[in-house]
Amino acid sequence: MKLTILGCHSATPSINSNPTAQILEIKNNMFLIDCGEGTQVELRRNKVKFSRIKHVFISHLHGDHYFGLIGLVNTFSLLTRETELHIYAPKGLKEVILLQMKLSASWTKYPLIFHELNSKESELIYEDDKVEVFTIPLKHRIYTNGFLFKEKENERKLDINLVTEANIDKAYFRKLKQGFDVENEDGVLISNKKVTKDPIPSKSYAFCSDTVYNEDIIPIIKDCTVLYHESTFLDKNEALCIPTKHSTAKQAATIAKKANVETLILGHYSTRYNGYEEFKSEAKTVFDNVLLSKDGKTFNFD
Ligand SMILES: [Zn+2]
Ligand SMILES: [Zn+2]
Numbered sequence: 001m002k003l004t005i006l007g008c009h010s011a012t013p014s015i016n017s018n019p020t021a022q023i024l025e026i027k028n029n030m031f032l033i034d035c036g037e038g039t040q041v042e043l044r045r046n047k048v049k050f051s052r053i054k055h056v057f058i059s060h061l062h063g064d065h066y067f068g069l070i071g072l073v074n075t076f077s078l079l080t081r082e083t084e085l086h087i088y089a090p091k092g093l094k095e096v097i098l099l100q101m102k103l104s105a106s107w108t109k110y111p112l113i114f115h116e117l118n119s120k121e122s123e124l125i126y127e128d129d130k131v132e133v134f135t136i137p138l139k140h141r142i143y144t145n146g147f148l149f150k151e152k153e154n155e156r157k158l159d160i161n162l163v164t165e166a167n168i169d170k171a172y173f174r175k176l177k178q179g180f181d182v183e184n185e186d187g188v189l190i191s192n193k194k195v196t197k198d199p200i201p202s203k204s205y206a207f208c209s210d211t212v213y214n215e216d217i218i219p220i221i222k223d224c225t226v227l228y229h230e231s232t233f234l235d236k237n238e239a240l241c242i243p244t245k246h247s248t249a250k251q252a253a254t255i256a257k258k259a260n261v262e263t264l265i266l267g268h269y270s271t272r273y274n275g276y277e278e279f280k281s282e283a284k285t286v287f288d289n290v291l292l293s294k295d296g297k298t299f300n301f302d
Helices: 039-045 069-078 093-103 160-165 170-177 215-221 235-244 249-258 277-284
Strands: 002-007 021-026 029-035 055-057 085-090 112-117 124-127 131-138 144-151 204-208 226-230 263-267 290-292 298-300
Touching: 002 039, 021 039, 021 144, 021 204, 039 069, 069 085, 069 093, 085 093, 085 124, 085 144, 093 112, 131 204, 131 215, 144 215, 204 215, 215 249, 226 249, 235 249, 249 263, 249 277, 263 277, 277 290
Parallel strands: 029 055, 055 085, 085 112, 204 226, 226 263, 263 290
Antiparallel strands: 002 021, 002 298, 021 029, 124 131, 131 144, 144 204
């Protein structure tokens, strides 16, 4: 599982601070999460192959999370894309994008498929044979979802020496990997546990931005491998969290601790601050394993 931060700042873009966009690579999928202004340029800078992006997840309709989308949709057309593009976003985005396309008479030649979200409960919105994606309802000034990306349980691993010793035909290897007991060549039932090892633990990534401190998300993100939680403010500006419906670094860390996640990544920094080390030190007073996101930074979780 690999996460590339294209932008991790709030509000207006500037030379060294892009609004929110990320690429998550998980089990051969390349998911684009949010698409703030400048995302195309950052995709180029980070050498992401445009054609690999087939699914885009938009958290909410504040401009710093989707103003780059119409540009990207249009560029895909110019690049003569033919493969489907799926967009998962709050209800309303389809109307915005289609109006922009209509007024510029620039329809896509590839299928553009919108999955409009309006549920206030967590729901499964994407699934393939290896990955599931759920929404994480967040509390913000407008309707907002975070997203939980979860690898399905990996297959059990064969111990090839024990399998050979047990005289099991190759035709049964698939069943063994799936956890079944099988009969060997002599008709004896072989217990799965005897010839296989536990699978590699599956990973998960929870993206939570933008949101006020909200413990309701804890059961959804419980025990996840990596949590990206917005930390717009430092402690000294905590009073701003309620009117703006954002969080401090310490609040993000409290959620990480209560949800028992392995790693917390902070981001969505307000551009009022000059450095970000203080976000880390404040969060670390609550939760130890804290990383700072930075535009252009890649995190590997293998
Ligand atoms: Zn934002
Ligand atoms: Zn917002």
